[in-house]
Amino acid sequence: xxxxYVLPLVFSLYFLTLTLPSKARxxxxxxxxxxxxxxxxxxxxxxxxxxSTPSSAxxxxxxxxxxxxxxxHNASNFFDLPTxxxxxxxxxxxxxxxxxxxxxxxxxxxxxxxxLVPRGFSFIIQSTIFTGPCKGxxxxxxxxxLMPPDGPDSWxxxxxxxxxxxxxxxxxxxxxxxxxxxxxxxKWWDLPCKPHKGTNGTTxxxxxxxxxxIRFFMSSNLTVQELRIKNSPQFHFRFDGCESVHxxxxxxxxxxxxxxxxxxxxxxxxxxxxxxxxxSNGDDCVSIGAGCHDVDIKNMTCGPGHGISIGxxxxxxxxxxxxxxxxxxxVIKVSDNGxxxxxxxxxxxxxxxxxFSNIQMESVRNPIIIxxxxxLTKDCTNQTSAVFVTDILYTNIxxxxxxxxxxMHFACSDSIPCTNLTLSNIELLPAQGDIMLDPFCWSxxxxxxxxxxxxxSCLQEGLPQSISPIDIDHC
Ligand SMILES: *[C@@H]1O[C@H](CO)[C@@H](O)[C@H](O)[C@H]1NC(C)=O
Ligand SMILES: *[C@@H]1O[C@H](CO)[C@@H](O)[C@H](O)[C@H]1NC(C)=O
Ligand SMILES: *[C@@H]1O[C@H](CO)[C@@H](O)[C@H](O)[C@H]1NC(C)=O
Ligand SMILES: *[C@@H]1O[C@H](CO)[C@@H](O)[C@H](O)[C@H]1NC(C)=O
Ligand SMILES: *[C@@H]1O[C@H](CO)[C@@H](O)[C@H](O)[C@H]1NC(C)=O
Ligand SMILES: *[C@@H]1O[C@H](CO)[C@@H](O)[C@H](O)[C@H]1NC(C)=O
Ligand SMILES: *[C@@H]1O[C@H](CO)[C@@H](O)[C@H](O)[C@H]1NC(C)=O
Ligand SMILES: *[C@@H]1O[C@H](CO)[C@@H](O)[C@H](O)[C@H]1NC(C)=O
Numbered sequence: 001x002x003x004x005y006v007l008p009l010v011f012s013l014y015f016l017t018l019t020l021p022s023k024a025r026x027x028x029x030x031x032x033x034x035x036x037x038x039x040x041x042x043x044x045x046x047x048x049x050x051x052s053t054p055s056s057a058x059x060x061x062x063x064x065x066x067x068x069x070x071x072x073h074n075a076s077n078f079f080d081l082p083t084x085x086x087x088x089x090x091x092x093x094x095x096x097x098x099x100x101x102x103x104x105x106x107x108x109x110x111x112x113x114x115x116l117v118p119r120g121f122s123f124i125i126q127s128t129i130f131t132g133p134c135k136g137x138x139x140x141x142x143x144x145x146l147m148p149p150d151g152p153d154s155w156x157x158x159x160x161x162x163x164x165x166x167x168x169x170x171x172x173x174x175x176x177x178x179x180x181x182x183x184x185x186x187k188w189w190d191l192p193c194k195p196h197k198g199t200n201g202t203t204x205x206x207x208x209x210x211x212x213x214i215r216f217f218m219s220s221n222l223t224v225q226e227l228r229i230k231n232s233p234q235f236h237f238r239f240d241g242c243e244s245v246h247x248x249x250x251x252x253x254x255x256x257x258x259x260x261x262x263x264x265x266x267x268x269x270x271x272x273x274x275x276x277x278x279x280s281n282g283d284d285c286v287s288i289g290a291g292c293h294d295v296d297i298k299n300m301t302c303g304p305g306h307g308i309s310i311g312x313x314x315x316x317x318x319x320x321x322x323x324x325x326x327x328x329x330x331v332i333k334v335s336d337n338g339x340x341x342x343x344x345x346x347x348x349x350x351x352x353x354x355x356f357s358n359i360q361m362e363s364v365r366n367p368i369i370i371x372x373x374x375x376l377t378k379d380c381t382n383q384t385s386a387v388f389v390t391d392i393l394y395t396n397i398x399x400x401x402x403x404x405x406x407x408m409h410f411a412c413s414d415s416i417p418c419t420n421l422t423l424s425n426i427e428l429l430p431a432q433g434d435i436m437l438d439p440f441c442w443s444x445x446x447x448x449x450x451x452x453x454x455x456x457s458c459l460q461e462g463l464p465q466s467i468s469p470i471d472i473d474h475c
Contacts, residue, residue: 077105077108077110077112077113077114078113078114078116079101079102079104079105079108079113079114079115079116080101080116080118081094081097081098081101081115081116081117081118081121081123082097082118082121083101084097084098084100084101084104085097085100086098086101086121086123087123088118088121088122088123088144089121089122090122090124090145090147091124092124093124093125093126093149094123094124094125095124095125095126095128098123098125098128099128099130101115102115102130105134105138106130106132106134106135106138107134107135108135108136109135109136110136111136111137112136112137112138112139113134113136113137113138113139114138114139114140114141115138115139115140115141116141116143117140117141117142117143117144117145117146117177117179118143118144119143119144119178119179120144121144121145122144122145122146122147123144123145123146123147124147124148124149125146125147125148125164125165126148126149126156126159127148127155127156127159127160127161127163127164127165127166127211128164128165128166129166129168130165130166130167130168130170131168131169132167132168132169132170132171132173132219133169133170133171134170134171134172134173136172137172137173137174137221138170138172138173138174139173139174139175139176140173140174140175140176140177141176141177142175142176142177142179142180142181142227143177143178143179144179144180145179145180145181145182146165146179146180146181146182147181147182147183147184148164148183148184148211148213148233149184150184150187151184151186151187151188152187152188152191152210153187155211160211161207161209161210161211162209162210162211162212162234163211163212163215163238164183164211164212164213164214164215164233165213165214165215166215166216166217167214167215167216167217167219167222168217168218168219169217169218169219170216170219170220170222171219171220171221172220172221172222173219173221173222173223174222174223174224174225175214175222175223175224175225175227176223176224176225176226176227177226177227178226179227179228180228180229180230181213181214181227181228181229181230182229182230182231183211183213183229183230183231183232183233183236183254184231184233185210185231185232185233185234185254185258185261186231188210188211188233188234189210189233189257189258189259189261189282191207191208191210192204193207193208194208194259195259210233210234210260211232211233211234212232212233212234212235212236212237212238212265213229213232213233213234213235213236213237214229214236214237214238215237215238215239215240216237216238216239216240216242216245217240217241217242218240218241218242219239219241219242220242220243220244221243221244222239222242222244222245222246223245223246223247223248224237224245224246224247224248224250225246225247225248225249225250226248226249226250227250227251228250228251228252228253229250229251229252230252230253230254231253231254231255231258231261232254232261233261234260234261234262235260235261235262235263235264235265236252236254236261236262236263236264236281237252237263237264237265238265238266238267239264239265239266239267239269239272240266240267240268240269240289241268241269242266242268242269242270243269243270243271244270244271244272245266245269245271245272245273246272246273246275247264247272247273247274247275247277248273248275248276248277249275249276249277250277250278251277251278251279252264252277252278252279252280252281253279253280253281254280254281254282255281255282256280256281256282256304256305256334257282258281258282258283259282259283260282260283261281261282261283262281262283262284262285262286262287263277263279263281263283263284263285263286263302263305264277264279264285264286264287265284265286265287265289266286266287266288266289266292266295267288267289267290267291267292268289268290268291268292269291269292270292270293270294270295271294272292272294272295272296273295273296273297273298274286274295274296274297274298274300275296275297275298275299275300276298276299276300277299277300277301278300278301279300279301279302279305280302280303280304280305281304281305282305282306283305283306284305284306284307284308284309285300285302285303285305285306285307285308285332285335286300286302286308286309286327287308287309287310287311288309288310288311288322288325289311289313289320289322290313290318290319290320290321290322290349291320291321291322292322292325293321293322293323293324293325294324295324295325295326296326296328297325297326297327297328297330298326298327298328298329298330299329299330300327300330300331301330301331301333302330302331302332302333302335303331303332303333303334303335303362303364304333304334304335305335305336306335306336306337306340307332307335307336307337307338307339307340307364307366308327308330308332308338308339308340309337309339309340309341309342310322310325310340310341310342310351310354311340311341311342311343311351311374312342312343312344312374313342313343313344313347313349313351313387314343314344314345314346314347314348314349314386314387315344315347316344316346317346317347317348317385318347318348318349319347319348319349319473320343320347320348320349320350320351320387321349321350321475322349322350322351322352322354323350323351323352323353323354323475324353324354325353325354325355326354326355326357327339327354327355327356327357327359328355328356328357328358328359329357329358329359330358330359330360331359331360331362332359332360332361332362332364332367333361333362333363333364334362334363334364335364335365336364336365336366337364337365337366337367337369338359338361338364338366338367338368338369338397339356339359339367339368339369339394339397340366340369340370340371341354341369341370341371341389341392342369342370342371342372342374343371343372343374343386343387343389344374344375344380344387345372345373345375345380345381345382345383345385345386345413346383346385346386347385347386347387348385348386348387348388348473349387349388349473349475350387350388350389350390350472350473350474350475351387351388351389351390351392352388352389352390352391352392352474352475353391354391354392354393355392355393355395356368356392356393356394356395356397357393357394357395357396357397358395358396358397359396359397359398359399360398360399361397361398361399361400361401361428362399362400362431363400363401363402363431364399364400364401364402365401365402365404365405366401366405366406366407366409367397367399367401367407367408367428368394368397368407368408368409368426368428369408369409369410369411370389370392370409370410370411370412370418370421370444371409371411372386372387372389372411372412372413372418373411373413382414384415385415385416386412386413386415386416387416388416388419388472388473388474389412389418389419390418390419390420391419391420392418392420392421392422392446393422393424394421394422394423394424394426395422395423395424395425396424396425396426397425397426397427397428398425398426398427398428399427399428399429400428400429400430400431401428401429401430401431401437402431403430403431403432403433403435403437405437406437406438406439406440407428407437407439407454408423408426408428408439408440408452408454408456409439409440410439410440410441410442410444410458410459411440411442411443411444412442412443412444413443414442414443415466416472417443417444417445417460417464417466418443418444418445418446419445419446419463419464420445420446421444421445421446421447421459422446422447422448422449423446423447423448423449423450423452423456423459424448424449424450425450426448426450426452426453426456427452427453428453428454429453436454437454438454438458439452439454439456439458440458441456441458441459441460443460443464444458444459444460445459445460445461445462445463445464446459446460447459447461
């Protein structure tokens, strides 16, 4: 039995007694189903049928509520959490009130609806899926604080442990505000199963899932702006299956040693702009997964952390296509990597048309790196297929590197080498001392348009003889 309708039913009756719109389709309460994850839409798809029976015909809406009807059809409309019974004292569970506010706003006819998380309050919300489509655009304005239950022991047993707040099938939404989203990740990072948390530096077995703080799934026309978010148990933002995403002026912080706390992760997501944001955390600043194209990243300040990554791609022999990615005018400091492309052996597909330009590095371990031998355990065997990496431009990348690693590292597949890597205006100096490490290349083809510091002579010219166009999967 996958779905339990009991709670939604009880809830919908409660909802009706408040004379909120009877036309509400009640398809927003898919929040506590204990699905391990929601990649398959059948598991998450709204199933209004059992719920629509008790109320009047869903579309006729004979008695709209005073709250919602009181507006001009296009006027801005506010849905303030306390109006829906939220307490916001940092202790009470305000999940139900939040869901009611969401539902009312989602169903409201006005063009722009604003759900307000008011300043001066802290709302605790359990893992919830906010489902669309909604009627018109929606703003979630977080001026106060939003928090999940504190750590794995307080996480309700029947809630997903893989995600906290999920926005699903929304077209046209802005998440913004002067407040804070506090993921309270500390207790999750300390689980014994996390890397290095087990006894004697090992990883202990046991449930390790930790929630992504904010996930947008199968949604479009999204804006996240001027918001602070900190200490997610896992990724801070994850966009998957989305289109037209604009992230602007956000601040993400988590400790450098917090595991898997990527700032912004995107996958199967296109037309993405990530601008003017500051991210320091324990993993990638921005990570770009399979199925992304047309991504523009500009004026980011990243670090401490793991830098900006394309990948990892091709895990479990999967096919990955990533193209037309630009990362520019950014600073990456005190990070394990600067700009990285990482793929597993055995994958297929390609990474192409990537530009990294005007990037300042400060004490970065691997400022420029392509790693086609990415492997989290020690026992990955070499395989002949690989994700093809081609047409990568590095221009104006300057600053300092941590001398433990070569500042340029191109480790490409023997069978499917990297091609058309172009370097121009690269100046990378050791952060301490004056030991210059030589760049590393393996099966890497391309050229340097200007002298680089340190000089690179290991790129091979032209195209590899060995690969035929048939071997290459151009996506
Ligand atoms: C989850 O558990 C709580 C507390 O036991 C219960 O009230 C709620 O109905 C459950 N939700 C679902 C969707 O099963
Ligand atoms: C509402 O719609 C009217 C007519 O379509 C338009 O003139 C007016 O500017 C709109 N108001 C807002 C707040 O969008
Ligand atoms: C941890 O290391 C100590 C000292 O080397 C050893 O005595 C102990 O058995 C180890 N514990 C585990 C669980 O491996
Ligand atoms: C995004 O919004 C634009 C303008 O409102 C609209 O034309 C487009 O269809 C929307 N995109 C999607 C995928 O719905
Ligand atoms: C770059 O981003 C920072 C941080 O958000 C901002 O203060 C600065 O104005 C931005 N610079 C430009 C040129 O937009
Ligand atoms: C690449 O992506 C940008 C947006 O970042 C877009 O404007 C441009 O048209 C795309 N180029 C191609 C060739 O699709
Ligand atoms: C895999 O291939 C690389 C490059 O040829 C080589 O350096 C490495 O030792 C190989 N690894 C294994 C496990 O064979
Ligand atoms: C090599 O890559 C650059 C972008 O870095 C692109 O403009 C150029 O067309 C590519 N060259 C070939 C031969 O594909």
